[in-house]
Amino acid sequence: MTGNGIEIGQQTCHNPAEPVESPGTHPGTRRQDDLVRINGSTPATGTPSCAAPFRAAGARARAGLLLSTFLVSLALSDAPAHAFDLFGWNPFSSSQDAEENGIPNPFPYEVTLTLAGEDSDLEKTLNGASQLVSEQATPPSGEAGLVARAIADFERLVGQLYVEGYYAGTVSIRVAGLELQQALAAPSLPGPRPVPVTISVTPGPRFTFGTISIDARDASAAARALVDSPSDYGLVRGEVAKSDAILRAEARIVRDLKAGGYAFARIGQREIVADHDNNQLDVRLSVTVGPEARFGEVTVSGTKRTDPDFVIEQAMIPTRAVYDPKAIKDANKRLNDLGIFSSVRIVEGKAPGPDGLLPITIEVSERKRNVIGLGANWSSSEGFGVESYWRRRNLFGKGELLSLEGSVGRIGQNALSDLEYAARIAFEKPGAFGPLTKFTTSLGAKQEVPDAYRSRSITADAFLVRQFSDSLSARVGGEFFYADEQDVFGDNTYMMAGVIGELSYDTRDDPLNPTKGINALLFAEPAYDMRGGNGMLFVRGYASTYQALDEAKRFVLAGRVGAGSIIAPSVRDVPAARRYFVGGGGSVRGYAYRNIGPRLNGEVTGGRSFVEASAEVRMRVTETIGLVGFVDAGNAFDAMYPDFSQALKIGVGAGLRYFTPVGPLRLDVAVPLSPDKDDPKFAIYLGLSQAF
Secondary structure (H helix, E strand, C coil), X not given: CEECCEECCECCCCCCCCCCCCCCCCCCCCCCCCXXXXXXXXXXXXXXXXXXXXXXXXXXXXXXXEECCCCCEECCCCCECCCHHHHHCCCXXXXXXXXXXXXXXXXXXXXXXXXXXXXXXXXXXXXXXXXXXXXXXXXXXXHHHHHHHXXXXXXXXXXXXXXXXXXXXXXXXXECCEEHHHHHHCCCCCCCCCEEEEEEEECCCECEEEEEEEECCCCCHHHHHHHCCHHHHCCCCCCECCHHHHHHHHHHHHHHHHHCCCCCCEEEEEEEEEECCCCEEEEEEEEECCCCCEEEEEEEECCCCCCHHHHHHHHCCCCCCECCHHHHHHHHHHHHHCCCEEEEEEEECCCCCCCCEEEEEEEEEECCCEEEEEEEEEECCCEEEEEEEEEEECCCCCCCEEEEEXXXXXXXXXXXXXXXXXXXXXXXXXXXXXXCEEEEEEEEEEEECCCCEEEEEEEEEEEEEEECCCCEEEEEEEEEEEEEEEECCEEEEEEEEEEEEEEEEECCCCCCCCXXXXXXXXXXXXXXXXXXXEEEEEEEEEEEEEEECCCCCCEEEEEEEEEEEEECCCCCCCCHHHCECECCCCCCCCCCCCCECCEECCEECCECEEEEEEEEEEEECCCCEEEEEEXXXXXXXXXCCCCCCCCCEEEEEEEEEEEECCEEEEEEEEEECCCCCCCCCCEEEEEECCCC
């Protein structure tokens, strides 16, 4: 059985200068890379070397190739690790999708992986890379499925050895005591069931980088200066020659050249020479730089209602500026953030014109203009809540948004007259003062009926919102607030005007289920109550952070802190709806809603300051199920600044998460450790997204 110049049981060589035909892209296929030379002994300069000879104990090692009936071509048995085409395959890519439930003819097996030598870290890495090991609990379909899985595993393990810098190792896989080519040819697999599978790995010596060069000889001096130092890209002579270091270096070289204005830069050729006499890997990367380019004319296609000039303005691609891929990336994000397009594609010209200008085309597809949304939540202490909205996108063709929103809360907790409700109409115009600044305004009415007070209010506001970067934004504006309230102090009416400033910073990877990053907000509002004749200053801030403990992001630590202060003559001078209360969902879980804080005659009054903190341990058990343990703490204080001489109220609990495409469904159960009047023995919370 032969294929592509290699025969089972013997070895045929090619001149590395001559291309070798690839057997195809079928699963498990190995392609002889004509750019790769592997030196069993160092030949004279210019001497053609064999495409696959290896040195083993002073002699050429055996090499084998299996050409299966489904065109799988790969080396088997004790063949040294020489599949250099794996440099073009990312060994850390996710494993193939698991077989569906209800596997026809499931064929169980038991696998053992042994590693020569004592290297627990490498053994753990190889076990993690092995599909036979990781998917042992999911049996393949039939004997052929097991052999196919073993064939794929050979490729994965060889690739993982390269990732770790081992280029003279051997991988041997036996199924029911048979080598793979024997197992494939056998009418049935002998032996007991489950079928024993053994994997034997001898890593051999670890290679280091030898001679390293980046060849951009046809480029300008400016382009060569960008990539003339291999060490800048992690390729350092004498360091462990990990294959993924070469892949990362290639990506960074191309990235730097593109950032320098060379839009068509690419890696032209890659020559990798494994010197087995010295256990070194020599690397030569040839770079095709291409011409320097500048942004040319920007055109738009696909718009129906949207003004094309508005799209160009929002994209902010600087015409005649030196090409920069970041400008393309930022433009794509800004256009998607408008919310009026279902797709955005920025197409670069195939080549710059004689003037060096590269034409850019923005291809868009507009979303439906009308959208309706519904939501619901529930907790044992606050009852049911429902909310809905209607939005009209792209109102006048320049990204404007009109929203009507409504919500009803505490359903089932009180009489109908004691329901909490809110209604709001809002308008948003992007690009009000340049592409990065939008104008928003809204008018809303609300009734709040927690146990501590009743408030009916009307709010009108207007803001300018500025986006400074992907993570930093600010808004400034003003608001008018009118409220009629009843609380422990009696009946009061407030009519306030204030100026608001807010700064937010958000680097979370996912707002609904973050696994890394920071989310922080700082708010300040000087305000004046025209009915009471009192001035006051509201200040508050929140910050949360997230850190995954493993590469798969299945274990995540999350923490949140918050604090605030109101500079005002007394608590009574502050509207109850604007005082600080603690307790309930989104605060200290386990306690009644807004039931933590200073009291008068046993009733919570709300405070002029507060402090809160939460910590969670989040564990993803399966792809759809997660568990959470948490502790919350906080209190509100009568004084204008937090009084840490007073004990914090603490709640503890656990939760269940069900992960969906739109975010995790949350079920939390919390217990208050020091309950007060009106606090439950425990509380249950349902909602969408993580608690914070």
